[in-house]
Amino acid sequence: MMSNGATSPVPTIYQVAERAGVSIATVSRAFSDPSKVAPRTLDSVLEAARELRYVPAAAARALAVRRSKALGVVLPHIDGPYYAELLVGFEVAASELGLSVVLALLNPQEPRHLSVLDLLGRVDGVAFMARSGALDDTVQQVADVRPTVSVARGQVEGVDAFYAENxxxxxxxxxxxxxxxxxxxxxxxxxxxxxxxxxxxxxxxxxxxxxxxxxxxxxxxxxxxxxxxxxxxxxxxxxxxxxxxxxxxxxxxxxxxxxxxxxxxxxxxxxxxxxxxxxxxxxxxxxxxxxxxxxxxxxxxxxxxxxxxQEVAELGALAAQRLAALIDGDTAQQPVTVDSNVVLRQSCGCVPVPAPALA
Structure with missing residues (x-):
């Protein structure tokens, strides 16, 4: 599924190998067992794959099979209450729709591109949450082959976006x-x-x-x-x-x-x-x-x-509901913004309002 409804030739492993200046065996190894590929060579292969929007054979085969009834979520981490609440809202909404959730946490030490491509073969759509979760070109590459939404990050062209007002x-x-x-x-x-x-x-x-x-x-x-x-x-x-x-x-x-x-x-x-x-x-x-x-x-x-x-759980729920709708064939829509409200307490200098006396 192309994000803009157009079609384009499917890039091949041969094109990736030619652009990276390596053999097709090296390209295959870069995706199947990256630890056995020299870091500089691995970077060259991943960069060529990104530029060509190449999907490895295993993930490409998974794209052709029946639905997995699962939604993917890409996050940089789940430390702190914000991401936890965002994820809970997403998971509850997915569960109500009869869908499971597959979470990918991107370890800074591993090639991010590989984590996301591995996710493609296990889900029907992907939600990218937070700017540091993935580069824009990775989001675009996934959007070309899977329904995709973004949450709390800059919008990528053709990808439904969800924000809290900031x-x-x-x-x-x-x-x-x-x-x-x-x-x-x-x-x-x-x-x-x-x-x-x-x-x-x-x-x-x-x-x-x-x-x-x-x-x-x-x-x-x-x-x-x-x-x-x-x-x-x-x-x-x-x-x-x-x-x-x-x-x-x-x-x-x-x-x-x-x-x-x-x-x-x-x-x-x-x-x-x-x-x-x-x-x-x-x-x-x-x-x-x-x-x-x-x-x-x-x-x-x-x-x-x-x-x-800010209604973080609502933000996650809306993203899950929209992703499920895209999987069912809906078209892209305008970005959605959830309201935020200032809450005044004492740390800014406000004086607390005394509680009313009991009768």
């Missing part, structure tokens, strides 16, 4: 920090083109521009707990140096030149808050911190985490 909510969240008087606002998260965190960064920049403010430091880190701890340690180390240089004077505002941090997800924000508060830093007094995802822990953290709630 840009507007990030703009609102940053503007709220500015309303609290914050002026030196940093951003935490690695930017990938078309990614959720990339769009959040755009909204953050727009809010600063609206207020005539300059972006403070950006910490380009992966959205995991360990990165949050590292950033907190970095801030504490700088703060200690600055405090020592001022003869022990206690600074009452800001830490390490910042008075607020917009974090790419809750996992980063919660790790930063936990480490800073354990070191005696007043959050939000000296540093306001916001997250994203509204995980369960966010509401029980002290201070409660100001964050953004």
């Amino acid at each position: 840009r507007t909510a990030a703009r609102q969240l940053t503007a709220h920090l500015i309303e609290h008087g914050r002026r030196r606002i940093g951003f935490v998260g690695r930017l990938e083109e078309g990614s959720d965190i990339g769009q959040r960064h755009v909204g953050y920049l727009e809010a600063l521009q609206d207020a005539g403010l300059t972006p403070a430091e950006r910490f380009a880190v992966d959205p995991v707990e360990a990165s949050g701890v590292e950033i907190a340690e970095h801030l504490l180390a700088i703060d200690q140096e600055e405090t020592s240089a001022s003869d022990g004077e206690i600074r009452r505002a800001g830490i390490a030149g910042l008075d607020a941090l917009v974090c790419g997800n809750d996992e980063l924000a919660m790790a930063i808050i936990a480490r800073l508060t354990s070191a005696g830093v007043d959050v939000p007094g000296r540093l306001a911190v916001t997250g994203w995802d509204d995980t369960v822990t966010a509401r029980y953290l002290t201070p409660g985490l100001t964050t953004v709630r």
Whole structure:
């Protein structure tokens, strides 16, 4: 199935071998037993296969047989609550449709192209989740032979795309920090083109521009707990140096030149808050911190985490339902965006509303 409805000649192993400058035996071995192929040669074969959109014989044969009644999901990892919730939403919706789910986690140490091609022979369609899960040309190659959707990543031409709204909510969240008087606002998260965190960064920049403010430091880190701890340690180390240089004077505002941090997800924000508060830093007094995802822990953290709630499970469910529809013959549709909403708690400086007194 071509994503644009057109047909094209099926590339052969001979064409891959010619383009890579190797024998057909080497091409065959690259796909069947890559550990026996020299790394540079393997890269050449995989690059040629990507350019030609070649599908190995085993996967190609599987494309011709009856349906497997399974949907494939490609993820970079399932660490943290976001991917877990996304996957649960997808799996529940697939189960309700009588379909199973085959998950492919792409190990950074293995050739990504091989993992995805191996998946093709076992599923009827594939959902690519997150920008780091696969390169665009790999998504396009799969879309040429299997129904395909993408979730929380930049759209590939001809591939149905699903997003949670990021840009507007990030703009609102940053503007709220500015309303609290914050002026030196940093951003935490690695930017990938078309990614959720990339769009959040755009909204953050727009809010600063609206207020005539300059972006403070950006910490380009992966959205995991360990990165949050590292950033907190970095801030504490700088703060200690600055405090020592001022003869022990206690600074009452800001830490390490910042008075607020917009974090790419809750996992980063919660790790930063936990480490800073354990070191005696007043959050939000000296540093306001916001997250994203509204995980369960966010509401029980002290201070409660100001964050953004998005219906992640709904996003996964919609992707599964759409993928099943494509398998049944539906045509591509416009991208689907699920709403997100800012949730205000104490970590931004808001005062909690007292619970009503019992009668």
